[in-house]
Amino acid sequence: MLINKRLILAHFWLAFAGFGLALLLGEWQMFIRSPLHAWIGNPELYYRSVTAHGSAMAYVFPTLVAMGFGYAITEAALKRPMIGPRWAWLGFALVAIGTVVAMVPVALGHASVLYTFYPPMIGSPFYYIGVVIVVIGSWIWVALMSVNLYAWKRDNPGQPVPLAMFSNVAGSYLWAWTAVGAAIELIFLILPAALGFTTTIDAGLSRVFFSWTLHAIVYFWLFPTYIAYYTIVPRAIGGRLYSDAMGRLAFILFLIVSMPIGVHHLFMDPEVGSGFKFMHSVFTAFVALPTLLTVFTICASVEIAARLRGGKGALGWITALPWRNPIMLATAFSFIMLGFGGAGGLINMSYQLDSTIHNTQWITGHFHLIFGGAIVIMYFAIAYDLWPHLTGRALASFGLMRLQLATWFVGMMVLTFPWHWVGILGMPRRMAFYDYTDPALAAQAASVIASVIGGAILVISGALFIIVLIRGQLAPRVDAGPYRFSVAVHEPRRVPAALNGFPLWLALMIGLTVVNYGFPIANLAALSNTAVPIVPVGTGR
Amino acid sequence: MSDETAALSPRDKWFRASVAITAGIAIVAAAVGFIWLPPFQAGARFQGVWNAICQAAGLAQPAPTAAEVVTAGYKTTGVVFTPGMFQGAGAESVGRGATLALRCTMCHGARGMSQANSPNLAGQYAAVVYKELRDYKSGARTSAIMQPLVVGLSDQDMRDLAAYYDYLPRPPAYHPASAGPPPEIVVSGATMRNIPPCAACHGGLDNKTGSPWLDGQPAPYIKAQLEAFKNGTRRNDISEQMRNVARNMTPDEIDAAARYYSSQPP
Ligand code: HEM
Numbered sequence: 001m002l003i004n005k006r007l008i009l010a011h012f013w014l015a016f017a018g019f020g021l022a023l024l025l026g027e028w029q030m031f032i033r034s035p036l037h038a039w040i041g042n043p044e045l046y047y048r049s050v051t052a053h054g055s056a057m058a059y060v061f062p063t064l065v066a067m068g069f070g071y072a073i074t075e076a077a078l079k080r081p082m083i084g085p086r087w088a089w090l091g092f093a094l095v096a097i098g099t100v101v102a103m104v105p106v107a108l109g110h111a112s113v114l115y116t117f118y119p120p121m122i123g124s125p126f127y128y129i130g131v132v133i134v135v136i137g138s139w140i141w142v143a144l145m146s147v148n149l150y151a152w153k154r155d156n157p158g159q160p161v162p163l164a165m166f167s168n169v170a171g172s173y174l175w176a177w178t179a180v181g182a183a184i185e186l187i188f189l190i191l192p193a194a195l196g197f198t199t200t201i202d203a204g205l206s207r208v209f210f211s212w213t214l215h216a217i218v219y220f221w222l223f224p225t226y227i228a229y230y231t232i233v234p235r236a237i238g239g240r241l242y243s244d245a246m247g248r249l250a251f252i253l254f255l256i257v258s259m260p261i262g263v264h265h266l267f268m269d270p271e272v273g274s275g276f277k278f279m280h281s282v283f284t285a286f287v288a289l290p291t292l293l294t295v296f297t298i299c300a301s302v303e304i305a306a307r308l309r310g311g312k313g314a315l316g317w318i319t320a321l322p323w324r325n326p327i328m329l330a331t332a333f334s335f336i337m338l339g340f341g342g343a344g345g346l347i348n349m350s351y352q353l354d355s356t357i358h359n360t361q362w363i364t365g366h367f368h369l370i371f372g373g374a375i376v377i378m379y380f381a382i383a384y385d386l387w388p389h390l391t392g393r394a395l396a397s398f399g400l401m402r403l404q405l406a407t408w409f410v411g412m413m414v415l416t417f418p419w420h421w422v423g424i425l426g427m428p429r430r431m432a433f434y435d436y437t438d439p440a441l442a443a444q445a446a447s448v449i450a451s452v453i454g455g456a457i458l459v460i461s462g463a464l465f466i467i468v469l470i471r472g473q474l475a476p477r478v479d480a481g482p483y484r485f486s487v488a489v490h491e492p493r494r495v496p497a498a499l500n501g502f503p504l505w506l507a508l509m510i511g512l513t514v515v516n517y518g519f520p521i522a523n524l525a526a527l528s529n530t531a532v533p534i535v536p537v538g539t540g541r
Numbered sequence: 542m543s544d545e546t547a548a549l550s551p552r553d554k555w556f557r558a559s560v561a562i563t564a565g566i567a568i569v570a571a572a573v574g575f576i577w578l579p580p581f582q583a584g585a586r587f588q589g590v591w592n593a594i595c596q597a598a599g600l601a602q603p604a605p606t607a608a609e610v611v612t613a614g615y616k617t618t619g620v621v622f623t624p625g626m627f628q629g630a631g632a633e634s635v636g637r638g639a640t641l642a643l644r645c646t647m648c649h650g651a652r653g654m655s656q657a658n659s660p661n662l663a664g665q666y667a668a669v670v671y672k673e674l675r676d677y678k679s680g681a682r683t684s685a686i687m688q689p690l691v692v693g694l695s696d697q698d699m700r701d702l703a704a705y706y707d708y709l710p711r712p713p714a715y716h717p718a719s720a721g722p723p724p725e726i727v728v729s730g731a732t733m734r735n736i737p738p739c740a741a742c743h744g745g746l747d748n749k750t751g752s753p754w755l756d757g758q759p760a761p762y763i764k765a766q767l768e769a770f771k772n773g774t775r776r777n778d779i780s781e782q783m784r785n786v787a788r789n790m791t792p793d794e795i796d797a798a799a800r801y802y803s804s805q806p807p
């Protein structure tokens with residue numbers, strides 16, 4: 001039962017519009033710093049573009065997808081109208097306004113500081129204010145998810161919360177808490193400098209606060225994808241979810257262990273002690289757990305679908321899967337990219353191995369594969385699955401959808417494999433210019449050209465995606481029926497209180513954050529001589 | 542809600558299990574990271590449990606022996622730049638500076654434009670003039686000519702002189718198309734030799750605080766400074782910014798940069 005369809009569609013359209021534009025910037029970046037193009041002569045233009053691309057892809061796009069999908073889940077899973085649609089529109093408006101406020105100074109070249117802010121560089125205050133407004137808009141969503149869950153629980157005492165809603169609320173809580181780090185950094189450290197109240201900044205402390213956000217934000221990006229694995233995929237391919245409890249456990253584990261590990265982004269930084277780095281490294285190893293649980297559960301669910309369709313043999317069942325179904329295809333591609341990306345992630349999380357790939361193009365290759373690949377391809381699947389229910393019109397271009405998903409997969413592999421490789425060769429990230437005429441770099445030219453080709457395939461795929469959605473808006477009306485989520489092999493009738501609510505897990509999440517971040521933050525905040533002069537950036541100063 | 546908070550009670554088996562497992566992992570990780578691993582590092586600072594914990598926690602501690610403190614074997618600059626440190630110098634300051642500058646005209650020109658291959662000071666950023674004067678005075682930058690001239694200058698005198706020269710009109714960047722494209726070293730640097738574009742600090746692409754305005758400076762002066770940075774006779778640049786650049790420049794690049802920046806309207 002979807003009632004606030006326009007609300008959800010507005011979120012998705014704004015998300016995908018931003019995504020489409022940012023995609024073009026990404027390919028432009030890849031192209032102009034490849035051997036196919038002469039040096040543009042001005043690095044500022046490059047950083048302007050990377051700031052816009054990174055901010056749109058990392059902050060705006062996934063936040064809007066999570067919000068829109070969250071509202072859809074609230075109504076479809078709880079089977080009743082959502083509480084607070086007006087507030088939801090306000091949240092949407094704030095995200096839209098914040099995006100404009102942030103992007104105008106970026107476009108004008110007044111805030112080419114990259115989406116990680118990079119203090120002591122300081123750009124136009126409007127960029128940071130815009131980001132804060134986006135975050136505030138998303139916090140309205142967090143509050144609404146909570147309100148809707150508890151209202152439903154009050155009316156349905158003792159009933160198990162549907163897995164889709166449980167995981168959706170878990171994602172919103174994770175976001176609420178992880179965004180606090182960057183919010184503190186922006187409001188207490190960066191904005192005072194950007195607005196001219198101070199001329200120095202504690203760059204080390206700022207980076208620690210940013211790391212608080214930086215790791216768990218990637219799990220916030222990942223939540224819609226995992227929710228789709230558990231609650232859409234088994235139903236879409238005609239199977240059943242192998243285990244409902246396993247899903248709850250995986251999302252709970254994400255809540256606990258994705259927060260106290262962000263210092264793995266600071267392994268090469270001097271301001272955090274090695275003991276804390278080690279602790280963060282250990283907990284980072286544990287985030288593999290919910291992903292392994294998920295891979296196991298989803299593979300088992302897919303096998304159930306295959307056997308229901310008459311699949312036989314130890315591996316022969318794979319051929320019985322509905323491979324022409326876009327959701328099946330997207331899931332398979334997503335898993336392959338998740339596998340490669342996860343293997344790369346094991347290198348990044350190891351305190352020592354990280355030093356060989358730190359700040360190289362390996363990192364950009366890694367997160368494009370995981371985020372741009374494994375995660376975003378499931379955003380496409382979510383949109384395809386929801387579209388007929390949102391528009392009330394048929395989405396029938398199955399051939400086009402398969403082509404779109406396949407080109408996204410191929411493009412992402414062709415983009416990111418050479419990207420990892422040049423990283424191992426030592427190519428630094430976030431550089432506007434590489435002199436391929438130098439013998440030391442000449443060998444990397446071919447790999448970079450391959451990445452340009454991969455990026456071009458992705459642009460085509462992105463265009464196909466938008467075309468499919470637009471055709472869906474123009475197609476004849478159909479009744480898509482009620483929106484349903486996967487049914488588990490054993491549907492839960494009663495679940496333990498712990499698996500049906502969040503107080504225990506939120507307490508652990510916050511407690512562990514305090515244990516792992518409390519001392520490093522207090523230690524840096526107490527030092528008096530750690531501030532450095534700010535470095536204003538941007539044209540027109 | 543009883544259902545909600547039930548799991549928060551120590552009697553709940555989920556509570557006990559999850560808290561015990563999480564705390565167990567944290568304690569083992571902490572023991573390894575704070576007690577077992579640090580002593581594998583060389584140095585007395587890591588020996589003993591308490592030292593190991595303090596080091597691993599990242600506590601800022603004074604270096605135990607003077608020998609471990611690295612200092613340059615020469616005088617470094619004492620100036621720290623903060624953005625906007627010279628904003629809003631009043632007309633009064635400019636006026637005092639103009640009077641003080643009468644002593645400088647012989648070499649730096651009546652209105653800051655030198656006729657004698659001394660550096661132009663007209664329109665030079667106040668932060669730069671102030672810093673160079675302070676460096677001459679402290680001996681961080683050496684010059685047989687300039688050092689005796691600054692001995693008597695107070696800090697306020699130097700600020701006033703800086704404000705005055707900043708106020709004078711600066712020679713414009715003059716690079717007509719007929720002179721050909723700007724040298725690679727200026728606009729692109731030499732990435733493989735770790736040389737950023739000069740224009741990224743000295744204007745053109747971006748201006749970084751403390752980087753002097755170079756356009757219109759006499760070629761012999763630019764060349765002499767680059768060579769001084771290169772062979773280490775000038776070492777007042779903060780964090781070796783210019784020495785790292787100049788050291789890796791070829792003689793041809795030094796000539797090209799000097800020619801480019803010294804270009805003046807006819
Ligand atoms: C056509 C496809 C794409 C291409 C060619 C592309 C290319 C690039 C390039 C060249 C950079 C800068 C890397 C550097 O300077 O080190 C970059 C950064 C980034 N990209 Fe993409 N990208 C694409 C798609 C995506 C997608 C789909 C996402 C996520 C949804 C994404 C997220 C990011 C982020 C977060 C950054 C970080 C910016 C930073 O380092 O500050 N990109 N991309």
Ligand SMILES: [Cu+2]
Pocket residue numbers: 214215216218262264265
């Ligand atoms: Cu991380």
